[in-house]
Amino acid sequence: MDDQRVSILERIGLEKPLVQAGMGGVSRHLLAAAVSEAGGLGTIAVPGAAAIASELAAARSMTSKPVAVNLLLPFARRSWFEAAAAADVVVTFWGTPKRRVPGIWLHQCGSVDEAHAARAAGADGVIVQGVEAGGHVRGTEPALELLERVKAALPDYPMFLAGGIATRTDVENAVASGADAAVAGTRFLLSDECVAHPEYKQRLLSANSTILTELFGFGWPAPHRVVANEATASQAGPSGEIPFINKLINRASAAGARFTPESVQRRAVAHQSPTSRMLTPHAPSEDLPRRFVEAGPLYAGETVARIDKLLSAEKIVTSLVG
Known part of the structure; x- marks a missing residue:
């Protein structure tokens, strides 16, 4: 790894190059804490300052390792940022990037222009999202292709890759292509600790398209x-x-x-x-x-066609990064 890459992972305190995506309403403290305790970066994604503070406190009671909070810019209010500032990392998405927290801040983007805007606003790094990702999709091209273009435009800037992450090979390809870490959503949605409705999980396990x-x-x-x-x-x-x-x-x-x-x-x-x-x-x-x-x-992301079982968050982390 080069110095810049080591720097962002060490700054976060991240043991393994893996981040659990913030999945609104279903990635709460149980999932985030389990991912972080296994060496990845768990992410809480809930609306409201009180809920953010409560979920973050619950995660802190389960792990001493870094935990992130995900905020959606179309909805987040000042009080939400104030509550999220207690997290080790704050991730923002879908809107004009602007620094609102003093600590480590990542902004998820779907284009080279957005990555430039995030850097200009003072973000510590970006999450590059490909079109194959699940949930709300900012990217319009495959993740690895977009990563290549963002990396060429901002060669020394920390960046993580979201979209198409379901196996260890996917993580290895992301890192080999210049990502500091991979971000997985659907794979962690299909975990024991995720609070998605059980029938929702079963629908995804039987799905082969999105x-x-x-x-x-x-x-x-x-x-x-x-x-x-x-x-x-x-x-x-x-x-x-x-x-x-x-x-x-x-x-x-x-x-x-x-x-x-x-x-x-x-x-x-x-x-x-x-x-x-x-x-x-x-x-x-x-x-x-x-x-x-x-x-x-x-x-669900396109990776849903490649996932056929529920696993614990710890086993998912191990399967993706050892």
């Missing part, structure tokens, strides 16, 4: 990769295209998303059905009813 769509875009009209369910079957075309009315509703709702009270958000999720025109981006967690598996987004 859909890139904007269907679940109420309040956040952005592309996202999911596995098919009743909602996509009734409202999305073969290539993920959605009705014009859905697009209008999604875009109209985006302006006030940051300021929508959490109680209103919870009611919207509670009344969501596969035929609703207002389909929120909330993933089906284990504390939601089973019916939400058909009405909510089953986020």
Whole structure:
């Protein structure tokens, strides 16, 4: 490894070149702590300052190793950043990068221009996301191809790679291509410690394809990769295209998303059905009813076709990086 690469991993205190992606609502303290304790970097992704503080404190009670917090810029408020600042690393995504925390800050990006913007804003590094990633997708080209272009543009800048990470070979290819570490989402979603709904996990284990769509875009009209369910079957075309009315509703709702009270958000999720025109981006967690598996987004990357079993987070870390 070169000095720059060692520097970012040592600054974080990361033992192994592996990061668990922040998966909104389903990567909580159990998963983050287990990944970190195994030598990777676990990431908490929950909305609200109180929830961030509580989950981070719970993770700290389970491991003394570094833990990250993931924040979505379209929704994060000042208090969220203040709570997240207690983490070892703060990861931001989807918006104009701006330093809001004093510690180590990474910004996830999907283009060379975004990487340049993150560096100019003072980010300590970037997560380069390829189009094959699950959840909300910023990248428009394969991960390794984008990594090559970002690396050429910013040769001495720390960068991690997200998208297409499911096996040890994937991690090795990412590092060999210049990434400081690999970021895995779907592989960790399919772990014992992840609080995704059990039926959601089973759907992913039996899936062999994904859909890139904007269907679940109420309040956040952005592309996202999911596995098919009743909602996509009734409202999305073969290539993920959605009705014009859905697009209008999604875009109209985006302006006030940051300021929508959490109680209103919870009611919207509670009344969501596969035929609703207002389909929120909330993933089906284990504390939601089973019916939400058909009405909510089953986020998954293309690697879902290569994953066929649930494992503990510790075994996943070992399988990916030894």
